[in-house]
Amino acid sequence: MELKNKRVLVTGGSSGIGLAIARCLVGEGAKVVIGGRRVEMITSSVAELSANGRQAWGVAADIGTPDGRARTLTDALASLGGLDILINNAGGVRAGRLEAISEAEIESMITVDLLAPILLTRAALPALRASGDAMVVNVASGIALIGAPFYTVYAGVKAGLARFGEALRRELKGEGIHVLTAYPGGTDTPMMRSNRAGPELGFSREPASDVAKAIVEGMQSNVFEVIRGGEARAKMIALNQVDPQALDKRFLGLKPALEEAVNDHCAL
Incomplete structure (x- = not known):
């Protein structure tokens, strides 16, 4: 896909991977709207993105709510005059043992990470169809x-x-x-600040700019998926398919240290 002049909405676009994707897109000449919950972050990020004559706008809204999703899409269409690309990037995480995670935290992850992208995509489909050359990008996770x-x-x-x-x-x-669909591995973003796991526990981190560059290159090439993590991640994925018990054993040995390192990992 040629990205110049494409009209793009990036959810969760005021920081982390979303902001890095937006930077790449405006650099390619796309017109970008970023969404997020925090007004001050949206304002500062839009100021950066729109420098040097680039075209960027922002909308402060919570896509975890019906009103927030409606406002995000309505404002994006108004600013862009249509929509060619929807990037479902916004997400939240709460790690720890299942029984230690509250019902509210579980509902928040389901709402923001799954329900919101589905419903926002559904609402955006008429505009995307009108484009004639459109794309939906879902930012999942290596997990x-x-x-x-x-x-x-x-x-x-x-x-x-x-x-x-x-x-x-x-x-x-x-x-x-x-x-x-994009599958980032460990990435150096604000979302990961409360995760204390390092490479020895399988949480190597790469810059958000590298992840964003790979995703944007995937968009330009119309690939089906972008998987980060290199050869080591590829080997783990293959092993998980042919011998999942081998990974079970590996995780068993890491469990005590891993639980301690991620028990406070929360970004909701």
């Missing part, structure tokens, strides 16, 4: 491909988002709307 202990709910909702994207891609095939 959607390899379930990790203490991330049970997060793994479930991100895997759900990934399968939603796969099914939607096939549903829309031949109708002018492509669907791409």
